Amino acid sequence: MSDYFSDLFRATSHGLVLPRDHEDAINRYVAKRATDRENVENRPFPRKVDFWAFCIATALALKLEPRDGVPSRWGQKFIDTPQGVMADDLCSLLAVVAVAKLGLDDPGVTESGRIIELANRLAAAGCPEVLRKLENGPLNTTPLDQALDFARSLQDAARCGNRTGSSP
Amino acid sequence: MLLVRRIEISNFVCFDDIEITPSTNPDRPLTVVRAENGSGKTTLLRAIRWGMYGERGLPGNPGSFSLHPASWQPDAEGIETRVSILFETDGSSRHHLEGRPTTTEYELRRSVTTVRKKPTSKGDPDFQRIHEDAKLLERERDGSWAPHEHGVRSVIDQLLPWSLRDFFVMDTDEAADFVGGSENKEIQRHEVIGKTSYAVRALLGLEVFDEAKKRVASLQQTFERDATKATRNAELAGKQAELDQVRGRLAEIETRLERNRHERADTDERLAQARGRLESLIGSLAAHDQLQERLVDNERHTRKASEERRSAAGELSGDLTRIDLLASLASREVRDAEALLQPLYDDGSIPVRHLDFVRRLLETGTCVCGQDLSYPGMHTDHVQQAIDSSAGQQDRADYLAEVLHAATAFGRHRDGEEWEQRTDDHTQTVGLLDQELDNLALTRKDIDAQLDDIDEDEVQNVRGRIEMLEKSLGKVAREIVSDQETCEQLDKDSNKLEADIRAARRQEAHARDLERYEETADVVVQVLERAYASIEAEQVRELDAEMNALFERMAANVVDDEAVEDNRHKATLRMIARVGVRPVEDSAGEYEIFALNSRGRSMPPTEINGASRRILALSFVLALCKVSRTQAPLVADSLLNFMSGSVLTNTLRVTAETARQPMLLLTPSDLESPNEIEVVERYAGATYTLTGQWQHVDQGGDVVNQTDYRQVALLCGCGPRQFCGVCERRGQAEDPKWSRHQPREAQQ
Incomplete structure (x- = not known):
């Protein structure tokens, strides 16, 4: 995947945010330091940005509406885009999603700020669903098992959506 | 030959006054003293030993051993204990069979x-013994008694030496020392060999040769020294002094060598015991080592599997963030974006390719309509204005083209099959590794359980002991080798000096005679050495054969039930194929008793059970007495302990037939079966029964009549199936196997 979009996102600083209300819960499932990788069963997401991306994908698969309101009110920034934490292909995917969600008539469809804002709102919409799944698994399963299981069920939901041919 | 005629005991522990007249009938040589456990058998043996050997015949610390009656309260007046033994000898000794004919x-x-x-x-005891007195009286021709001219000790030491006491007054537990001690007793191998060797040398008369050889060798060296002096040659005298010094050193090293050989034998024995202990602790060394190896192997595999599992779980975690998952979840949006952008691409709006065409034409100064634009004018201005306003649209179109390109690429992941397949693979890998880890944990548990069964501390202790003993053995072995080398060197030095001295002395006439003496002595030493070797070989061979023959008779007709005791891992009589006496390797004049199994393997005493050890020791004692023609009484306590069935009968019969005057102190259980009764009836010339008055029914025992109210043991003349007013026990009067004996007056 080209670095066209990652260059675009790095060029201007935009904050990536997740809902403030869920900060503690999110921290439980994200590795904080290198040694947490030993405990991957309980902290299945290597970084916050990975959790953030998974939440966006969850919201899209479940057709959730982006969260309303002013992000600075409900969101907690965890990193800025110039720090390059987003992989090239994730940046590309966000650009594609923005086109699909905003449409070509929206003048902000090519603006990095608008795209990141949309991504943050989608992440905020998907976050409670992801956490609900991780926190309510059977006792004999780990958060990693739960996350993978959830991913599979989301794929099924996405496939189902594809078959019904819904549109933005 | 020595025969005991009478034994009288007064005020000795539980005996007031008793008298025993052992059988002296050669056809019925056996004397049986029957007594329940705790009725005074061992005390009787101690009384005889004390009578023979005084204080040294008492067990433990003689000073605190009470000889006086148990019921006596110490007082200033005191109480006298007496033992009197009447015996006769025909004047023959162990070494002179014919002897004097007079008795x-x-x-x-x-x-x-x-x-x-x-x-x-x-x-500290509240008593002390005073006025100990021992007299040996000899009956004169006129029937009167006179003190013997050489005193008690010298005569007893000659007739019944203390070191050979087990051949005359045998506590069978002690006699088992010849075969490494009775059960639960550990005796060092060199002590066993020392005791056996002494008995063999003393009773076979081999000591005489040894002494003679030493004496002549000493004479030889004196002659040699005198011969050197006689030459009056200073140089020769110097060499002689040097030779004496070398010999002195040689003797010193030989002593050390012998000590080290003993130590090596003992260490070997201890090492074998420690290894045996270790084997019994852990089954075998190899099994323990294998468990440890399996444990290490298990830990290594567990580490590897854990690492692989961590890595596989990491891959799974990575799967959650892979773009093919995210793209498949956003597949609807990807498809929608494509649907929006593809028509624009198709009509050339994205990217804006015609603007490039127009721009290139303008750079060449030509308009799309063909007009020359190199000259300013309205048309030129209009075209330039149109181009400038399209710049923003071009950036947007380029951007959307990139989005379309990306959407097309993401479209490949629409189904998410690739992600699913990869994640399933990773999940399966994790599952397999979990299973492997579970298996490894189970194996580990199993190994731990097996290792837990082994007392690790004890194993380490024994291993430590083995290591220490091996080191010690290595040190002793090195010293032995070094000493042997030194001995060889000193021998060479000594021979050279002797040769030098002889060569020089030969020149001196006066020296010749003395030299001849020395040579003669040398020859005598050689003759004695050969004679010793020949007699030793012959006698020991005879002893070996006799011992094996006696052992076979005692072990004859043994069936499984009789041979197997509680201690099932110990070798029983049936497992012993051959016993005997053999010279100890590398140690001249030393002997040991051996037992071989059917495969010819020598069995250490610790592997042999209690009954077999007793029979082994007894066959040695009886064989040695027989081969050495030692005809003396054999007073034996606990002889038949641990025995039953045909072993018991055989042992009783063989002892009665082989010993010259056997006096056996037996329990009623030793005489229960008709077979033993038959042996006693056939061979016993005298029978006695000892009864402890403390075993009366009023005191919890089964003695029917309380003949004496004191804590004394009474002796009566009842045989093995007889009872009287003194010894009657409950149930005997009604039992047809028992008959009432009309006793002589009971002795106290």
Whole structure:
């Protein structure tokens, strides 16, 4: 995947945010330091940005509406885009999603700020669903098992959506 | 030959006054003293030993051993204990079989008075013995008694030496020392060999040769020294001094060599015991090592599997963030974006390719309509304005083209099959590794359980002991090798010096005679050495064969039930195929008793059970007495302990037929079966029964009549199936196997 979009996102600083209300819960499932990788069963997401991306994908698969309101009110920034934490292909995917969600008539469809804002709102919409799944698994399963299981069920939901041919 | 005619005991522990007249009938040589456990058998044996050997015949610390009656309260007046043994000898000794034809009667009288003493410390006895007196009286031709000219000790030491006491007054537990001690007793191998060797040398008369050889060798060296002096040659005298020095050193090293050989034998024995202990602790060394190896192997595999599992779980975690998952979840949006952008691409709006065409034409100064634009004018201005306003649209179109390109690429992941397949693979890998880890944990548990069964501390202790003993053995072995080398060198030096001295002395006429003496002595030494070797080989061979023959008779007709005791891992009589006496390797003049199994393997004493050890020791004692023609009484206590069935009968019969005057102290259980009764009836010339008055029914025992109210043991003349007013026990009067005996007056 080209670095066209990652260059675009790095060029201007935009904050990536997740809902403030869920900060503690999110921290439980994200590795904080290198040694947490030993405990991957309980902290299945290597970084916050990975959790953030998974939440966006969850919201899209479940057709959730982006969260309303002013992000600075409900969101907690965890990193800025110039720090390059987003992989090239994730940046590309966000650009594609923005086109699909905003449409070509929206003048902000090519603006990095608008795209990141949309991504943050989608992440905020998907976050409670992801956490609900991780926190309510059977006792004999780990958060990693739960996350993978959830991913599979989301794929099924996405496939189902594809078959019904819904549109933005 | 020595025969005991009478034994009288007074005030000795539980005996008031008893008298025993052992059988002296050669056809019925056996004397049986029957007594329940705790009725005075061992005390009787101790009384005889004390009578023969005085204080050294008592067990433990003789000073605190009470000889006086148990019921006596120490007082100033005291009480006298007496033992008197009447015996006769025909004048023959162990070494001179023919001897003098006349028979001499002796009476050995030993007495001591016990008086009260104030104890000086806790545990100190409240009595002391004074006025110990021992007399040996010899019956004169006129029938009167006169003191023997050489005193008690010298005569007893000659007739019944203390070191050979087990051949005359045998506590069978002690006699088992010949075969490494009775059960639960550990005796060092060199002590066993020392005791056996002494008995063999003393009773076979081999000591005489040894002494003679040493004496002549000493004479030889004196002659040699004198011969050197006689030459009056200073240089030769110097060499002689040097030779004496070398010999002195040689003797010193040889002593050390012998000590080290003993130590090596003992260490070997201890090492074998420690290894045996270790094997019994852990099954085998190899099994323990294998478990440890399996444990290490298990830990290595567990580490590897854990690492692989961590890595596989990491891959799974990575799967959650892979773009093919995210793209498949956003597949609807990807498809929608494509649907929006593809028509724009198709009509050339994205990217804006016609603007490039127009721009290139303008750079060449030509308009799309063909007009020349190199000259300013309205048309030129209009075209330039149109181009400038399209710049923003071009950036947007380029952007959207990139989005379309990306959407097309993401479209490949629409189904998410690739992600699913990869994640399933990773999940399966994790599952397999979990299973492997579970299996490894189970194996580990199993190994731990097996290792837990082994007392690790004890194993380490024994291993430590083995290591220490091996080191010690190595040190001793090195010293032995070094000493042997030194001995060889000193021998060479000594031979060279002797040769030098002889060569020089040969020049001197006067020296020649002395030299001849020395040579003669040398020859005598050689003759003695050969004679010794020949007699030793012959006698020991005879002893070996006799011992095996006796052992076979005692072990004859043994069936499984009789041979197997509680201690099932110990070798039983049936497992012993051959026993005997053999010279100890590398140690001249030393012998040991051996037992071989059917495969010819030598069995250490610790592997042999209690009954077999007793029979082994007894066959040695009886064989040695027989081969050495030692005809003396054999007073034996606990002889038949641990035995039953045909072993018991055989042992009783063989002892009665082989010993010259056997006096056996037996329990009723030793005489239960008709077979033993038959042996006793056939061979016993005298029978006695000892009864402890403390075993009366009123005191919880089964003795019917209380003949004496004191704590004494009474002796009566009842045989093995007889009872009388003194010894009657409950149920005997009604039992047809028992008959009432009309006793002589009971002795107290």
